[in-house]
Every structure is written in structure tokens, then in C-alpha cells.
Amino acid sequence: MTRKPLFDTIRRILDRPLTQCEVARIDDAADFLPQDCVPGVPGSPSPMTIGADGIALIKRFEGCARKRRDGMVEAYPDPGTGGAPWTIGWGATGPGIGPGTVWTQDACDARLEADLDCYAREVTLALGDAPVTRQQFDALVSFHYNTGAIATATLTRKHKAGDFEGAAREFTRWRYAGGRVMKGLARRRAAEEALYRRGTR
Numbered sequence: 618m619t620r621k622p623l624f625d626t627i628r629r630i631l632d633r634p635l636t637q638c639e640v641a642r643i644d645d646a647a648d649f650l651p652q653d654c655v656p657g658v659p660g661s662p663s664p665m666t667i668g669a670d671g672i673a674l675i676k677r678f679e680g681c682a683r684k685r686r687d688g689m690v691e692a693y694p695d696p697g698t699g700g701a702p703w704t705i706g707w708g709a710t711g712p713g714i715g716p717g718t719v720w721t722q723d724a725c726d727a728r729l730e731a732d733l734d735c736y737a738r739e740v741t742l743a744l745g746d747a748p749v750t751r752q753q754f755d756a757l758v759s760f761h762y763n764t765g766a767i768a769t770a771t772l773t774r775k776h777k778a779g780d781f782e783g784a785a786r787e788f789t790r791w792r793y794a795g796g797r798v799m800k801g802l803a804r805r806r807a808a809e810e811a812l813y814r815r816g817t818r
Contacts, residue, residue, distance in 0.1 A: 689720065691719045705725065747776060756809045760791070771790075788807075
């Protein structure tokens with residue numbers, strides 16, 4: 618059965634294109650709906666959600682740039698290319714975001730919340746049944762939000778192996794852009810490492 622009418626309806630309600638993460642989550646929910654199930658019955662593990670420390674860290678380093686005098690927030694080009702990918706709000710990119718895109722602050726905050734749910738879900742999937750503390754998880758979601766690399770990073774492999782010290786040291790490897798250490802990335806990785814280490818004591 619085609620799901621296009623479902624996706625089209627949700628797009629009309631939101632009045633914007635869906636992100637890839639949102640499409641995946643809706644698709645998962647659509648798979649689940651026809652099943653004869655009772656809420657609360659064990660099934661696939663529920664993803665953790667990011668905590669206050671992780672959200673604060675992400676907001677500190679992403680910022681909500683280009684706020685206008687009228688309170689609206691406008692998109693801005695990538696500093697490296699002067700064009701795509703365009704970004705708006707708390708680091709949001711993707712379909713429907715480009716020159717002239719303007720959102721309310723509420724829309725920026727709602728997009729951040731939706732994106733954090735998606736990234737938390739992806740971190741949960743990448744970790745599998747490996748144990749993780751709240752601080753470790755928050756640090757990993759921040760890392761993934763910025764890099765998109767949770768599924769392939771050596772950091773993840775070391776965490777899953779229980780080598781938390783080795784995993785913590787991996788954060789600093791992700792400070793580069795264009796072959797150079799970027800001060801902003803170095804500060805973010807240091808903050809993520811510190812948060813991760815708080816969860817390993």
C-alpha cells in the first residue's frame with residue numbers, strides 16, 4: 618500500500634518538506650500501526666532521548682544565527698562554499714532550506730527537537746545493546762549531530778567494546794575541516810569529551 622498520501626498530508630500540516638529522519642520515523646510508525654499490539658509490550662528497544670546537558674551543549678555550539686529585528690530567523694550559506702548547504706536555526710539543513718528561507722523562533726526550536734529525536738534514535742541503533750550512561754549518550758548525540766558519523770566512527774566501535782578511555786580520546790580526532798584544525802570544532806570536541814568522561818567515572 619502506497620504511503621505517499623500519508624507523507625503528503627503530513628507535509629501539508631507542517632507546511633514544509635520532511636527531513637530524511639522524519640520520513641524514516643514516519644515510515645517506521647506506519648510499519649508498526651497495522652500490527653496487533655498492546656502499548657508497553659516489549660519489542661524493539663525504545664531509543665534514549667537526549668538530556669538537558671546534551672541539549673545545552675548542542676545549543677551552545679550551534680547557536681541560532683541570523684535572527685532579524687522582527688524576531689524571525691533567516692537561512693545563511695555555508696561559510697566554506699558561500700552557498701549550499703544552507704543552514705537555519707539550530708544548524709538545520711536539508712530540503713526546503715535555501716536563500717530566502719525564513720522561520721519563526723518556534724519553528725527553529727521545533728525542528729531542533731525533531732532532529733534531536735532522530736539523532737538520538739540513530740545513536741541508539743548504532744550502540745545496539747552496549748551499555749551507555751546519560752552523559753555518554755548526550756555526548757555521542759552531540760557528536761553525531763555535528764558529524765553524522767556515529768555509525769562508522771572508531772569512537773563508536775571503542776565504546777561498544779567497553780574501551781571508554783579509548784573512545785573518549787577519539788573525540789579530538791574530529792577537529793578538522795579542509796585539513797586544518799578548526800578552533801570551534803576543537804572547543805566542541807573538548808566539551809563533548811568532557812561530558813562523555815563525566816559518564817565514565
